[in-house]
Amino acid sequence: MKKILHVDNSSFVRKIIKNIAIEKGLQFDETNSQNEAMEILKLGDVDLIITGLELADSSGEDFITNLKKSVNSRIPVIAVTSNDSLEAREALFDLGVVDYILKSELSQNRLDKYFDIFLNEDGFTLDLQARKIAVLDDSKVALMTIRSIFELNNIRNVQYFQNPAELLASKDDFSIYLVDLILPEISGEEVVMNLRKREGDKVIIAISGIRSYKSMSQILLFGADDYIMKPFDVNLFLARMKNCVRMLSLMKELRETKEELKKLKG
Structure with missing residues (x-):
């Protein structure tokens, strides 16, 4: 059973998230202290950490920083915050969180989406986890958004590029x-x-905020296999990525079939 650790000084916020997590069939542990959180992490496997930015003995930022320096650095972290400024988002992503939830949007519907993603490790997700992926976008926020989607799904074999020349x-x-x-x-x-x-x-997917069918058809003619629009819808993004795995599997089958036919003819 998947286990969540929630670290937050607000008992009200902890209660909301606990009720939703248990309803989803998740194990749940909670504390309002960084020190207690670190002790809980020593006792057993935790699959996801949710943290507020105000704790009883430190700030959430300090907790995330110390966590990323520890043996538990690979556990995905979601931050709960009331600050939705661009600077705050960049600061959280720089610390290494996979995503953040605004307190004003702390609802069952919003959390259900996270927990559904967290629980859903189907065959295509597992295949994606094994693939090597390159992401090119000159927007730091866009890269962080994509990274958050991938890391929440334990897709970590990814390289991120802001400069096209570096990727090429x-x-x-x-x-x-x-x-x-x-x-x-x-x-x-x-x-x-x-x-x-x-x-x-290989599979090439174009990403853009340009909502134009002409642009979409043009980039497909240039060699892209698919087109994903910004801002990203998490479920649609993942569905398109899983479709990529299907395409790669089909390509592999076609290559193997062609090789077998060549052998038979030869």
Whole structure:
């Protein structure tokens, strides 16, 4: 059974999240203290940490910082905050949280989405976890958003690029590419064309806030396999990524079938 640790000085917030987590069939442990949280982490496996930014003995930021330096650094962390400024979001992502929940949006519907993602490790998700993925976007916030979706699903074999030249120069063997269309120096279309020329059997997905069917059809003609619009809908994003795994599996089957036919003919 999956286990959640909730660290927050507010007993009211802890009660809300506890009730929803238990209703979902999750184990739940709670504390209002960083020191107690660290002791709980020593006792057994915790799969997800939710933390407020005000604790009894420290700040949530200090707790996250210390957590990321510990043996438990790989446990995904979701922060609960009342501050929705761009600066606050960037600061939290820089600390290493996978996402944040606004206190004003602390509802069962919102938490249900997180817990559904957290509980759902189907075969395609497990396959995605094994794939090597490259993400190219010059927006730090966009990269952090994608990282939060991936890390919440334990998809960690990912490299993030802000500069298109760095991605094109990379010698790493990626299975899936996510490429923003609006980039500095080199356009997303050009990046997609270059990748397609050298990566014929890999999946390339264009990402953009441009809601234009003309742009979508054009980038597909340039070699992209799919197109995901910003801002990202988490469920749709994951569905598209899982579809990529299906495409990769089909490509592999086609290659193997062709090789077998060649052997039979030869």
